[in-house]
Amino acid sequence: MGKIAFLFPGQGSQQAGMGKELAEANEAVKELFNKADEVLKEKLSSVIFEGPQEKLTLTVNAQPALLTASIAILEHFKQSGIEPDYVAGHSLGEYSALVAAGAFSFEDGVHAVRRRGELMEQAVPNGLGTMAAVLGMERGPLADVCETVSAGGNPVQLANLNCPGQIVISGSRQGVEEASLKAKEAGAKRVLPLNVSGPFHSELMKPAAGEFAKVLDNIHISEAKVPVIANVSAEPMQDAGEIKGKLIEQLYSPVLWEDSVKKMLELGVDTFIEFGPGKVLSGLVKKIDRSAKAYPVFDQQSFEAAVSALKEEN
Template sequence: MTATAAFVFPGQGSQFPGMGHELNRLGPQARALALRAEDITGLPVADLMTCAPAATLADPEIAQVLVLVWSLAALDQLRQKGWRPCAVAGHSLGEYTALVACGSLDQDTALSLVACRGRAMAHAARNRPGGMAAIVGLPAQTVQALCTEASTGPDVAVVANWNSPRQLVVAGTVSAMERVIAAATGAGALRARRLAVGGAYHSPLMNEAHARLRDRLGGVPLDVPRIPFVSSVTGRHVTDIDAYRGDLLAQVIAPVRWSDTVRTLTERGVGTYIEAGPGRVLGGLGREMVRAARHLTTWDALHRAAPPEALPGPDTGTHSASTDLEQRTTT
């Protein structure tokens, strides 16, 4: 295993009350970025990051902008400390930060697009209410079958996040979610419970958001990535940036293929994964899938302040991804 490092960026669900205090630790440029985001999005970003309760932060219109700002600030600080990734990827929303990191998108455009994305998804969630549930410890084929069985009449359930071989998230109507949870528990799942999210993201219930974003994304210029970029929509390297535009649009209704994304990065020789953003959900999932690799939070990497090739041996942390998944998902 080589010591090459990839930056991975989290999505919605990694926000938390008081996250502005940590943002301030990233320095004056981070605070300036928050103010810039206020001008572009019309949201009081700094106040929301510092004072908003968890219920307010769960609104996708708010959460997505805050996570993007925090992740962009982390990206800037990691670069200043000398980190240079060999590849980048993002979990759903995190893909917009990855596009900035690989040079395909500028910060201002990313902020504008994510604000639009959050509004579209919030509107769709209000018009077609639904939910999400984490299923841990069942084979993927079993979970897919349970979703099919629960999808009757107007009800729908689909696999929304392929987070790891043992952790999947399903999304759909509330009644379908309850049936999937009950069936998964009966089938021997280690965990099967609803997640505290405001909608059925990455499911057909987001079709309205998909339609609202079509024109907005259609005219956005995307440059060819300067470093390898792996899409969580396909789990593969992006080789045709124009074709990828369709994947980026489909993201709100398509499942997140995070396990495939990590597999692709690992096959490239990635030995260090830096979660450039708030939280440590992706690090927990990474430890589950690639135990031999080193998995660092933003703060871990900033405190080491060294280029990847100078780092010591693999990380041996035992943080459980399951614990985070009970409380959060990323979209």
């Protein structure tokens, strides 16, 4: 039996109704949604359960909502007794992973990502920065395109290296538009503009990082109980000081998701369990390594399917 990694999705995966079925069936799960409401002093749970989707998708809501839903789904999964050897999360999901690893409390996690969302929204006035997904292009040539465009005065850079042939670029609106055209000229199959409120994981987020460091100063970070594969380095981290530094860097650095999954495979992981709405990360895992096993868990049915598959493997 190989090792198991728990994965947690990032912004963009949010869906109205996520975690609702499990909250109705499990008191401990429901309690987490109530706790999130207490921390934020508002009824985020009703936005999570009822929507509307537009309100849930606002960065300041999506970030605490996804962390809450992911940890709630994990809470339900705990009854299986299955424990991870590693945890990892995509961008915002790294916070869910750190809560799962015991590096900080659920309440501190909810507070931190609400502030992170606010600071990310404030860092660049709406409409001045954006992101786009580039499909069917290697990272080297795409990085060259971004460097050329940035040198011309419109910053743009690689932001999410998700899987082979799927890379998200981020930066100023002009930079992203220019790089998108140049990427197509250089052979990219498709470029899809993303519906995001800012240029996340780009240098333009540096002002937010300085402010966010102060938020983390007021949060108690412990050593992680299991290694967390960091977005910015694709290496395991457990030390509290390192975790803090990497979370600040993560705001303006690329998310090395493909490298992170490859690192876990190298470390002997062959089974990935995704906690959160949808199956985005499970899909990326399969694109990175077809032989890896990936199980998304988001409701009772997917929970039962994952547990019975895992028990069979043993």
